[in-house]
Every structure is written in structure tokens, then in C-alpha cells.
Amino acid sequence: MANDPAFPPFPADTLPESPPSRPGPGWVETILILLAYFALQFGLGGGLGLLSQTLARAFPNAVPVEADRLVIVVILTLAGAAAITLALVTRRWGPLLRDGGPAGIGFTQPDGWQILFGSVLGIVAPLAGGLLTQLLAGDHEVSQAVSTLADNAHVGLRIALLPVAILVGPLVEEVLFRGALLALLRTRFGDGWAITVSSLVFGVVHLPDLGGLWYAVPNLVLVGAFCAWLRVRSRSIWPAYACHAANNSLATMAWFS
Structure with a gap:
């Protein structure tokens, strides 16, 4: 996968060499965090x-x-939970943060083309996933809880919610799902299974925010798969973050339409 020449933004011979990976996250600590x-x-x-x-x-x-x-409660809740979680990750896995290998979190320097490619995938994912959701949902409406809240709030608070939804939320979720969880699975089952399982987990954990609407999960699984593939392919978490942020940016446009 890492040496596939079909994707010019990710030529294998230009990727920076990562230091030898340290032992990656374990089962118990990953699940607990x-x-x-x-x-x-x-x-x-x-x-x-x-x-x-x-x-x-x-x-x-x-x-x-x-x-x-x-x-306001949502903004403070997500910002607070993200700050505490990232502090815990840094304290527990600090040496792995800048490791781009299979066991690392992946805060390594990406190439500009990788960020651009990730952003494009972040726009393609909800378009393709939306068609899949529409096919599965039929006439049922699909909406996330945070979107419903934003629709009823003052426009100034919708704007204040944007950085949390586009920047903060994707950062902590990428660290958890494409950082810790993906590293745990890659070091034990290989890249293919790691991408598949981490994407499924990413989709399923969002069910409460979707009100239990299962037919909206495949869309999130697709986003998770794109992000996980980008993390593996680029050896950096930043293209996956760009993909996730672009996906959320497209979703928030409905708040102002």
C-alpha cells in the first residue's frame, strides 16, 4: 500500500523516514482513553x-x-473534553506523538500535496456518503444533534460553534481514532484490518449523536476509512485531519442555508 505509485501526492521515495517505532498503545489504555x-x-x-x-x-x-x-453548553463541553483528553494522550503517549510509524500517533510533517489531497477527500466523502445514506434512509430525515441545536441558535453562536466543530472536534477524534486506535490495530493485525475496524468503530460511536439512525453510519464509516487510509499512506495524521475538517466544514454549511 505504501509503495503504490498510482497516487502522485504520496510518492514513497519522498516520505520522511520515521525513527524506529516504540511499543505502541495497548488495549486497556486505548479503550480507557x-x-x-x-x-x-x-x-x-x-x-x-x-x-x-x-x-x-x-x-x-x-x-x-x-x-x-x-x-454555549456544547461549545464548552466539547472544548473541555478535547483539552483534557489531549492532555491525557500527551502524558501517556508523549514519545509516540511524533512517530509516523505503525505504532505512532503521527504528528509528523506532511507534504503540501498530502494536505490538499486529504481536503479533497473530505469533500468527496460526504457527497458519496450522502448518496449512500439517502439510499438506505429512503424518506427518513437524517440530522446530527449538534446540527439541530445550531439550526435554532442565534447566528453569532453558530459562528462561535464553527471552530469547535471544524477544528477542535476533528483534532481530538483523529488523535483517538487514527492515532491511538489505528496504531493499536496496525501493530497487531496489519493495515487492512486496522483501517476496516477503526472505521467501523468510528461510525458506530457516533450513533448517539445521530439519534440511533443506523442508516447514517455508513457515511461516517466512509469518512473514517478515508482518514485511516490517509494516515497509513502519508505516515502523518495531518492529511487525515484535513480530510475530517473539510468534511465537517461541508456539513456546517447547512447551518447558514
């Missing part, structure tokens, strides 16, 4: 939501309307 990220979202979201309701009851004329408060 994935669970910690979603537990942090649940805990922070619940706590901030309760605080929002308390302030609304105490000062009904001095706080934003409910839709705006919910978006």
Missing part, C-alpha cells in the same frame, strides 16, 4: 446543562434563550 473522552462529554455536558437551567430559573431575564444556552 476512548471511554474517557465520551465520559467527559457526558459529565461536562450534564453539569453545564444543569448550571444553565439553574441560572435560567434564577435570572430568567438575564440569560440567553434556551437554544442559545444549549449551544
